[in-house]
Amino acid sequence: MKQSKLFTKSKKESPADEQSKNAQLLIRAGYIYKEMAGAYVFLPLGLRVISKIKAIIASEMDAVGGQEILMTALQRKELWEVTDRWSDENVDVWFKSELKGGQQLGFGWSHEEPISEMMKQYVHSYKDLPVYVYQFQTKFRNELRSKSGILRGREFVMKDMYSYSTDASEHDKFYKDVIDAYMRVFKRAGLEDYVYVTSASGGAFTEFSHEFQAISEAGEDTIYVDKSKKVAINDEVYNEKTLKDLDLNEKDLEKVASIEVGNIFDFGKMKSEQLGLTFTKEDGNTEYVHLGSYGIGVTRLMGTIVEIFNDAKGIIWPDSVAPFQVHLIGLNLDNADVLKKANDIYDVLSKSGVEVLFDDREVSAGEKFADSDLIGIPYRVVVSAKTADKVEVKRRDSIETKMLEVNELLSELKK
C-alpha cells in the first residue's frame, strides 16, 4: 500500500485524554480512533493487525477441531431469564434495548446461552458429540468504568469457543488441548515469554478455572508466577491450600501485575440442565451435555502487545501481527531514477507476497523515519540516491543497518 493514499495521519503528540500507553501509541500512529470512552474505531492499519491476530487464533482453533460460525449480537430476554442472568442484579454489564413493539432484548456480553440453545437443534445423540464451535464476535459490556485504552472497552472483539462433550473425561481432554492451543496462539503472537497459564477461581464444578495472563504493568490483575514451571496463580485464590494443591512453593513465586488475555472455563452440566441440552447415550438413556467455554480478547490482545512491545519512539510489532512486513521508505523521490527504483522494488516485493507499506509521500526524511519508528513495522527498507543498486535494511527492534540486494532481502523475509 502506498502511504500517500493512507487517509490516516500520525500525530507528534499524544492525545490529552488518554493515559494508557496502548491508546496513546495506537492513536498517534493511526491504528485506532476513539469514538467515546471504551469504544474505538479500528482504522486501516489497526484492522490489519486485528486480522492477523484473528488468523492466528482461527488456525489454532481449527487445529483442535473448532468450527467457526458467526452469531448475532442481539439476544433474547427470555433465554437469559431461563438461567436467571437477565436481571441487572445478577449481570451488571447489560446493554439493553427494545423492539418497536416493546419487546426487550439485549446486546450480547457473552454467548453461552444463545449458542447452547441453538445447539439443541443439532445435538441429539452421542454420535453428534463432541462438537467445538467458535466465533469472533463483538461483545457489549456496560462497564461502570472503561479504562486503559483498548484493554477494557465497552465494545470489543472476542473469540469465544464452546465445547460440547459427552462426559467429564472427554471434556477434560479437550480442555487440556485448548490450553496448549492457547499457548501456541500467544507464542505465535510474540508473547511466549509473557503469558502464563494461571489458576483462578473456578465455578460450581471445578476448583479452578484457567486464565492466560500476560505480565505487564498495565494490567489490572495480580498474579504469582513460577517462571521455571511456567505457571501462575491469581491473587484471588492465592493461599496455602492452593499452593499445596498446585504443588507450588511460595519462595519460587514472583508477584506481578498482568493482563488477562484469555480465560477458559468448565461449566460442567449446569448450563445444559438449565437450558435442557441433552443427548441420547449408546444405552438409550438421556444425559446432559458437558459444556466448556474458552475466550480470547482479540482487541485486548492487540493492546497488550503494544503495552509490552514499544520504546520511546513507538510501537515494535512482532512480525506475526504487524500490519505490514516491510516499511519501504523512499527518499529523493524527486529524482526520476530513484523513484523508478523504489516503485520497482515495491512491485517486486508485493508480487512476491510481501506486505509492503511504501512511504512515497513528499515529506522530509526525518519525518518518514519518525513515522516509521512510530508505526513499528518490523523491517524498514530505505531506497534513496545513496543506496545505489542495493537497499538499506533495518529491523525496528535493532539499531543495525545493512545494505542488501533486493533478492537478498527477499530471502531474508522468507525465513
Added chain:
RNA sequence: CGGGGUGUGGCGCAGUUGGCUAGCGCGCCGCGUUUGGGACGCGGAGGCCAGAGGUUCAAGUCCUCUCACCCCGACCA
C-alpha cells in the same frame, strides 16, 4: 458508584487579583528555498473559550447545575 483532575481553532497548551480586537507551538492552505532523523522564510485560513443559567458596567476568568473525558478505588458470572 465514591474520590481526584481536566474541558480554550484539527491536535497539544498559555491566558495575572474579572478589563480593550483571545495568544503560542504543531498541523492545514499558497509561494519560494530545502531534502538521510519530525527543515526554513514570507503570506494566509481557522475559535459562541464543553453546555445552560446566574452575578457584574464588563465573564475564558466568579457562582450554580448539567455533560464529556482521564486517573485512583469499588466492580469485573
